[in-house]
Amino acid sequence: MAATQSLLAYLETEAPQRLPTQNTAPGPNTTNINYNYRDIKQISAWPEFSYNVILQQYGPELNTRQVVPDPMPTSPPRAIRDESLALRETFDQLSPQLLARQLTSIAFDGGTAANLVLNYKPDMAFVDIISDVGEGKNRCPGDLKAKEYRQVLAQVNFYMKQNGARYGFIITDTELVPVKRVSEDGHVAVATAIPWTQHGPGQLTILLGLWYLGMLAASNSWGL
Template sequence: MATQTLLHYLSVGLPRIPTQGTTSSPNTTNPQYDAGDIAQIEPWPEFSYPSVIARYGQLLHSKLIRAEPFTSPPAPIKDEPTFHLRFADLVMSRVRRALRAGFQELAPELRARQLSAITIDGGGSARIIDQFRPDVAFIVVDASLSTGVNRAPGDLKVSWKWESSMQFSQNLADRREYKQVLAQVNFYMDQHNARHGFILTNSELVAVKRLDRDGHLAVARPVLWTSGGTGQLSVLLGLWYLGMLAAEDNHWALS
């Protein structure tokens, strides 16, 4: 059975997902959060390939994992529910495998490194607070489904409703829509006291770091859905790294 390094496994670009019959509409709104909650946005340059390699390069180069190539093109999507299905098939299962492999290798060092083994799952696998359910959760392995904390909440969107370039649009409505989605993720992070979170669409991954409780966020450069290869941050590697950040017992929460 063919094997490859964990780095190679995670560095592959994702296959483009076709779209059919899409309809543009506003993103989720709620009285509990609003675009106006985002007071300031700054870059997060440390969320990068060099940072991942500096921290976990030895593990990524040495750990071997069974290869899992993409063997057929994904079916089309038309809305967020169908994108959720493609995410589960193409992304979540691979990130879960990679996290499990990494933590198996680090098992003797977890206590010394002050890390907890983390996995990725649907938002309902963590504690639901006031009926708010993020789409994705990074949780401690074997944590209780009713009390476990979502250490890095994620929200899934579709590219025709949200994209990172909206931040710089000349259209005020686009800029507000950009912040509206950030506000939703910021709200989830605040509920779980998490420092990190993310937005994933069928075209890009955008990692988010909460700097305070007053709407001051650091936002990483988008990682394109199809990005990958030597020296490139891919969606899989980026999500794996978010899982590793969520594993840091003394740093995942905003103090």
């Protein structure tokens, strides 16, 4: 029988292969006449996006669910594959409680898995699993950027507004930056950035952070 480990251990004990930000276009980050840095009127902290809060909300599920690590090495990128497995295991365990907990089963995928509003394409998507490819709302759009995240907050905020989403994220070549849209008028909250190198018991890792973004996107309160 293959060795298993808790879902929490699976998400926190190994630094994953980085998503391919090196494949994004070189030079300045994406610009568009429909958004710019002036759209961000206020940036506040998001202290609730933390290891302790995640364990308070989902500790039993993370500690009791056993998973078999996927040995496949490269395709799709491991961070995407690991997130997909972790979310499948979570929603399978929570299946009898989804309605009561106001959750919807979702998947983590590339941006084209969701509906592209006016053909604008975020790099990543959290989307309802019952939606046809390219049809569902992107509940938590994400962008892969090789440059510093503050330059792309307006872009991710634009994607969130297009999809009516409360949550989003930016992945750079060094970190994951979770983002929450607080209001319609350009107020966003930004969590403490999670480095790719951060891993180990008790650490908020990239994989655990993405998993929690998935759970926030799965909530009935995902929209704004």
